[in-house]
Amino acid sequence: xxxxxxxxxxxxxxxxxxxxxxxxxxxxxxxxxxxxxxxxxxxxxxxxxxxxxxxxxxxxxxxxxxxxxxxxxxxxxxxxxxxxxxxxxxxxxxxxxxxxxxxxxxxxxxxxxxxxxxxxxxxxxxxxxxxxxxxxxxxxxxxxxxxxxxxxxxxxxxxxxxxxxxxxxxxxxxxxxxxxxxxxxxxxxxxxxxxxxxxxxxxxxxxxxxxxxxxxxxxxxxxxxxxxxxxxxxxxxxxxxxxx
Amino acid sequence: xxxxxxxxxxxxxxxxxxxxxxxxxxxxxxxxxxxxxxxxxxxxxxxxxxxxxxxxxxxxxxxxxxxxxxxxxxxxxxxxxxxxxxxxxxxxxxxxxxxxxxxxxxxxxxxxxxxxxxxxxxxxxxxxxxxxxxxxxxxxxxxxxxxxxxxxxxxxxxxxxxxxxxxxxxxxxxxxxxxxxxxxxxxxxxxxxxxxxxxxxxxxxxxxxxxxxxxxxxxxxxxxxxxxxxxxxxxxxxxxxxxxxxxxxxxxxxxxxxxxxxxxxxxxxxxxxxxxxxxxxxxxx
Numbered sequence: 295x296x297x298x299x300x301x302x303x304x305x306x307x308x309x310x311x312x313x314x315x316x317x318x319x320x321x322x323x324x325x326x327x328x329x330x331x332x333x334x335x336x337x338x339x340x341x342x343x344x345x346x347x348x349x350x351x352x353x354x355x356x357x358x359x360x361x362x363x364x365x366x367x368x369x370x371x372x373x374x375x376x377x378x379x380x381x382x383x384x385x386x387x388x389x390x391x392x393x394x395x396x397x398x399x400x401x402x403x404x405x406x407x408x409x410x411x412x413x414x415x416x417x418x419x420x421x422x423x424x425x426x427x428x429x430x431x432x433x434x435x436x437x438x439x440x441x442x443x444x445x446x447x448x449x450x451x452x453x454x455x456x457x458x459x460x461x462x463x464x465x466x467x468x469x470x471x472x473x474x475x476x477x478x479x480x481x482x483x484x485x486x487x488x489x490x491x492x493x494x495x496x497x498x499x500x501x502x503x504x505x506x507x508x509x510x511x512x513x514x515x516x517x518x519x520x521x522x523x524x525x526x527x528x529x530x531x532x533x534x535x536x537x538x
Numbered sequence: 539x540x541x542x543x544x545x546x547x548x549x550x551x552x553x554x555x556x557x558x559x560x561x562x563x564x565x566x567x568x569x570x571x572x573x574x575x576x577x578x579x580x581x582x583x584x585x586x587x588x589x590x591x592x593x594x595x596x597x598x599x600x601x602x603x604x605x606x607x608x609x610x611x612x613x614x615x616x617x618x619x620x621x622x623x624x625x626x627x628x629x630x631x632x633x634x635x636x637x638x639x640x641x642x643x644x645x646x647x648x649x650x651x652x653x654x655x656x657x658x659x660x661x662x663x664x665x666x667x668x669x670x671x672x673x674x675x676x677x678x679x680x681x682x683x684x685x686x687x688x689x690x691x692x693x694x695x696x697x698x699x700x701x702x703x704x705x706x707x708x709x710x711x712x713x714x715x716x717x718x719x720x721x722x723x724x725x726x727x728x729x730x731x732x733x734x735x736x737x738x739x740x741x742x743x744x745x746x747x748x749x750x751x752x753x754x755x756x757x758x759x760x761x762x763x764x765x766x767x768x769x770x771x772x773x774x775x776x777x778x779x780x781x782x783x784x785x786x787x788x789x790x791x792x793x794x795x796x797x798x799x800x801x802x803x804x805x806x807x808x809x810x811x812x813x814x815x816x817x818x819x820x821x822x823x
Contacts, residue, residue, distance in 0.1 A: 346728065369732070372728060372729055372730070373730070373731030375729075377729045381722060383722045383723060385723065385727075387744045396727075396741075397732065400736045401732065445730070449731060
């Protein structure tokens, strides 16, 4: 059970302001897609939520608690929030199973023997049962990305963040990863996605937010945002995509 | 060179695979012949010309005496075992100290800042002093404190000198390995809720250590050679033993024997390090 509320989140890297006061609410069990051009602040926003980047101003409320406070222990927050990256970032020197078990072993102090039944179920659920003891370089991009999702899920996070997780994949492998997202949505996981997969956002998202220049220019149900965008820039962005 | 680039004539008109293969084969054979020919020419020149030098007979007798070679080889080989033994106990100590110094320099906790400072000073100092000076200072200086046996042994303090110096270099190698692990790996580990310490231990270090194996191999080869420096403070290892023979027989051949024994170890080791390096370069591309 998790809700996420961003209130006036701002973040700069030196003189470049990447997030300029972002407000966004994600209700429990909702899937919210962030769309927008590269450099619009989607990825940075996700990294801020996960505390990989400290924010400058604003609040990030997870279940009403401000997790952006610098006096909080970031490790305690990060274990509650799963994140999956564009480039998978699996640990290349470990098998898929070891990748998935590392977090629970070190953070929850559980033994491999204790974890194995749980993670076997996870691998089976996402069609990876026969890949558990493979190393990342023996897996296809789509399989690697699904293992990365399983690795995040094994921490039993309250909310999952996905940072353009299909952008580094060959087109024919995108589908299997999107299927995992559909499955998670059906199970009621709260999710925030930065994505360029417009047709997926349209079909699966509960709400879509359009980011431009570090601000949420507009948000709404996908049907409304894609059919009748209110903002001039949203229209321009969508028609640019349609032409591509 | 036209000679190397020309594989002879080919039939006019469209070429078959056989035509192209034949041309490539001719080209290959020709360059093999040229390489073999030029190498042979150089070798013959050396073999024929060097003995024509006026002092050759004297040099041959004092450096390449077969008799002396055979006579001194077994003892020198036994003396070399001492070099190997010193190497064998220094190498693991260097790995441990080097890694510890590298980790000191990566400490982020402000309370441990002195460790960081120590790591930086350590590498600056021991990379800045010639090995032979460290061997002298430690090897003569510390036993000079009047330590009782066996604590005045030159083996202990000589080895310590090598460990101190080599750890500084190996620490820098480890540190470059740690820095070569991409930030995204650290982020992935941190995002799982791992502590900085666990991130280093389970994610960064295993990858870093693997990457610097070839560079450390080169340090090991250098270490094996520098063990001979301990001869200056006492231990009768191969270099010292060769010196003894030189005085005894008034002949320099024992040094050539020692060089050959070193090469028998270092050439295969160097080749192996090159092979590891090449394999790593292939894997990364």
